[in-house]
Amino acid sequence: MAKVIFGMTMSLDGFVNDRNGSVEKLYPDLDALRKSAILQELIENTGAVVMGRNAFAMSEDPDWFAGNYEFQVPIFVLTHHPPKKMPKQTDQLTFTFVTDGIESAIRQAKAAAKAKDVTVIGGASTIRQCLQAQVGDELEVGIMPVLFGSGLRLFENIGTEEIQLEKIRVDEIPDGGTNLRFRVAR
Amino acid sequence: MAKVIFGMTMSLDGFVNDRNGSVEKLYPDLDALRKSAILQELIENTGAVVMGRNAFAMSEDPDWFAGNYEFQVPIFVLTHHPPKKMPKQTDQLTFTFVTDGIESAIRQAKAAAKAKDVTVIGGASTIRQCLQAQVGDELEVGIMPVLFGSGLRLFENIGTEEIQLEKIRVDEIPDGGTNLRFRVAR
Numbered sequence: 001m002a003k004v005i006f007g008m009t010m011s012l013d014g015f016v017n018d019r020n021g022s023v024e025k026l027y028p029d030l031d032a033l034r035k036s037a038i039l040q041e042l043i044e045n046t047g048a049v050v051m052g053r054n055a056f057a058m059s060e061d062p063d064w065f066a067g068n069y070e071f072q073v074p075i076f077v078l079t080h081h082p083p084k085k086m087p088k089q090t091d092q093l094t095f096t097f098v099t100d101g102i103e104s105a106i107r108q109a110k111a112a113a114k115a116k117d118v119t120v121i122g123g124a125s126t127i128r129q130c131l132q133a134q135v136g137d138e139l140e141v142g143i144m145p146v147l148f149g150s151g152l153r154l155f156e157n158i159g160t161e162e163i164q165l166e167k168i169r170v171d172e173i174p175d176g177g178t179n180l181r182f183r184v185a186r
Numbered sequence: 187m188a189k190v191i192f193g194m195t196m197s198l199d200g201f202v203n204d205r206n207g208s209v210e211k212l213y214p215d216l217d218a219l220r221k222s223a224i225l226q227e228l229i230e231n232t233g234a235v236v237m238g239r240n241a242f243a244m245s246e247d248p249d250w251f252a253g254n255y256e257f258q259v260p261i262f263v264l265t266h267h268p269p270k271k272m273p274k275q276t277d278q279l280t281f282t283f284v285t286d287g288i289e290s291a292i293r294q295a296k297a298a299a300k301a302k303d304v305t306v307i308g309g310a311s312t313i314r315q316c317l318q319a320q321v322g323d324e325l326e327v328g329i330m331p332v333l334f335g336s337g338l339r340l341f342e343n344i345g346t347e348e349i350q351l352e353k354i355r356v357d358e359i360p361d362g363g364t365n366l367r368f369r370v371a372r
Binding site for chain 2: 012013014018025131139141143145146147148149154155158159160161162163164165166167170172176177178180182
């Protein structure tokens, strides 16, 4: 059964971008990150991706994903406004724009992933929705060695209940980062 | 030359206590923590302690420290209102109540620690003061496997500048916690 892996990389003080909206200091060397064992393993285990509208919009050219994005798998984009023109697709990478919420996106992604995992790529709002809707099995948080002081917080307004986690692994990631993976208690 | 080690244990979402003010889930097994290799090492390297007024007040009986506290060293308590009655002291553990700020407390603690390190014990306000006054050399943050959702944030209003860190070690701590130690860039 496919697991749902969700999470993001943040500064030690919990921000997913700095006061100017930049994520540069969280990913100072994207090439090293893309070649890292942990990302390769994640890519190998991922059968489908759910991403928020903002993560999708990070690429200025929506046709860039096909052939270039780390994950060449079916991608389910959470959005209220699907683009008028469908981005380029391939046999491996397809796009589905999901307008009826995170549960629906996860359900469709699980079906597409078959025995593999579903990986949820942020932004922060998408990660929060996973927590609120309790659709995530494993939370993966990368912690980078910087204090931003302000910016966009990952864990803000995540709900009114405490959520117990169980740490299942710790990995070093490039540029002094530390990746923590937790199972989410239900 | 003595280093200044400062930091605290927090939930993954950055809170040093939960919405009820409780720290219980951050330290579910104090005995295991006290016996842990990492705390033993910290104790061994610590020549003096700086603590905030709230950390000092965590013990209902101020006479408890002498003979019982993990750190049997000179203790410098940051406060605006020194207690009228001096708590019990020993040859190893002495109290100095410092009313003229964090820089003064650190300076006095360094002199007392001689070649050993100064360890700063929270609360959050004391840790923030260390960041703001740039008196800390190494930041140690324990991350526990729980999302509190609300409570008292460790990293809030820590200043207007980004602070670059350099990760120097990662240690497992009891109850699924992870201890991250960083050198603070100046």
